[in-house]
Amino acid sequence: MGRVNDLDYAEKRARLEDLAPEALAELEAEEEEDEYDLPDLPNAEAHDEIRMRCAPNPNGPWHVGHARMPAVIGTYRERYDGWFCVRFDDTDPETKRPDLEAYDAILDDLDYLGFEPDATYTASDRLETYYDHARDLIELGGAYTCSCSGEAFSELKNSGEPCPHRDKDEATVREEFEAMVDGEYDSGELVLRVKTDIEHKNPALRDWVAFRMIDTPHPREDASEYRCWPMLDFQSGVDDHLLEITHIIRGIDLQDSAKRQQFVYDYFGWDYPDVIHWGHVQLDDYDVTMSTSTISELIEDGELDGWDDPRAPTLKSLRRRGIRGEAIVEAMTGLGTSTTDVDLAMSSIYANNRELIDEETDRRFFVRDGTQVPLAGDPPAEANPPLHPNHEDRGVRDIPVGDAVLLEAEDIPDGDENGEQRIWLKGFGCFRFDDGVLRYTADDIDVVREGGVDVVHWVPADGSVPVRMRTMDGDVTGHAEPGVGDLAADDMVQFERVGFARIDRHGDGKDAETVAYYAHP
C-alpha cells in the first residue's frame, strides 16, 4: 500500500493499465464527463442547432459582470457546436440612452474575452419589423391603444379592472397605432398595450405596454426619425422568435418577461425558447460598484481616469492590467447558472490568470521606495539572475552593478551586532551590512541554503528604470532593473516578491517614468 502511494501519477496509471485496463478506462471516462463546469442546456437534444443571443444595452463599455453572458453562451456554443449573436437592444433613446461609442466598445470587449459573434443585430435598425408585428397583433385582437396616465392605469390594474380603452374597436386601434408610428402623438399621450389577462393573479403580467412615444431622437442617425418605440418585452420577444433563438439566458430581473411575452407568443402561435435565469454577480476587492452608470459618473467627475482605470471594475481595466480574457471566462463559467446571487472572488480570476501566464513570464527586480546603500569590498561588476527559475534555457539577465544599490527599507539589516548582518542580493552575492555600507563577503550560496542569510531583491542605484506602478489601491513608485527599459508595451513581467504586472508605456527622455499596471500577486 505504502509503496503504491509513493508512485507518481504516471507510474500508477501504467501499473493500473497492466493490472486492470478496464478499470482504468472507466476511471478516465468519468474524468471526461466531469470536465464541464456548466450544466447541460435543457432540451438541447430537441434542436438541430443551439442558438443563443447576447442582448446588451449599449450604454457604455462592459464591466466585469457583463462578461458572464458571453462566457457562458460562448462556452455552450463551443460545446454544442451552436450559434450566438450579439443583439443591441437599444430601444430607449431617452432613459437608457445608448452611447454611440459603446456599440464598438462592447464588440471590442467581446473580442478580448475571446469570442466572435456569429452575427450582430441592432434593434433600432429593425423598427419596421416590430411595427409589422404590432399590426398583426392588433389584427388578432391582442393589443389596444390606451391613453390612460401611467398612474391611473396602475391603479385600475392593481385592482384587476380593465381600462375603458380595452374594448376599443380594431379599426380605431389600427388607426391610432399608425398615428403613433407616424409620430403624431407626444410622449406620454398614447401607448399600445398587449391584451393579456387583466385579472391575472400576478399583477406584473397584466396588460403591459408594448409601444410608447419618445420625443427625444435616437442618437443613431439611422434611427433618429422614429418616435414610436417598442418596449423590451415586445422587441425582444419578437426578435427571439425571428432569430430562432432556442435558449435564452438572462438575469432574474427578467424573471417575469417570459410569462409576459408568452401572451404574444400565444397570439402568434409561436413556441417560447427555453429560459435560464441567473442571479446577480458581485465582485469582492473593489470600492467602486459594478454599475455602468456609476462608473460613468465617476469618470465624468474625474474620480476615475477612464474606463480602464485600475480601480474600475471594468473589462478594459482588467485588460490593461494584463489579465487574459480567458481567465475571466473560466471564472464566469465556474459560477454556473444558479438563480441565487453570487460573489465572484477576484482571487479566482487571478488564480486562473497566474496559471496562464506564470510559465511564460520572465522575472525582474522592482524595488519600491528604494533606499540607496553603497557597496564595498570589490564585488563583481555584473549580476546574472535567471529570467525564469523553471526555465534555465531562457538565460539570465545581465545587470551591471555600480557602486551602490537600492533596497527596500525592510530588507536592510538592522545593524545590531548580535543579529545576522549578511544578506544575499539575489543573482549577485553575499554582503555584510556594516556602518551603512554593504561589504562583499564572497561567501558562496551555501550560507543561504544553511539558513540565516536572507535573499533580497534589489536594483543598481545607477541605470535602473523609474517606475510608476498603477494598482487598485493607488500608485506605487520605485525602480526596476535596467532591462525593464527595453521591454515593449504589453509585455508582462513578474516583479519578484511584488507580483505580476503589465508594461504599459515608457516615458520620454531621461528620468522619465515607465508606467506599469499591477495585475495580481
Place this chain on the structure above:
RNA sequence: GCUCCGAUGGUGUAGUCCGGCCAAUCAUAUUGCCCUCUCACGGCAAUGACCUGGGUUCGAAUCCCAGUCGGAGCACCA
C-alpha cells in the same frame, strides 16, 4: 399589498429530479511543512458547509409542511 425565485465551508461549485454508494465533490482562499538564490510554480498536510423546526421513512443535503433569511417583478427602463 400582490406575484415569483432561492438557501451546501470565507468564496464558487458537485450531489437534490429518481432517498442509502455523502461522517458530502472539486476549485479557490487561509495556515503549516517540503522544494527553491525571496516571489511564483510544484508537492504534502490542515482548516472549514448541507438555514431552522416539524413530518414521512429502517434510513433525509435529497421528499412533504411551516417558519426564518435573502433576491426579483408589479415602469410609457433594459
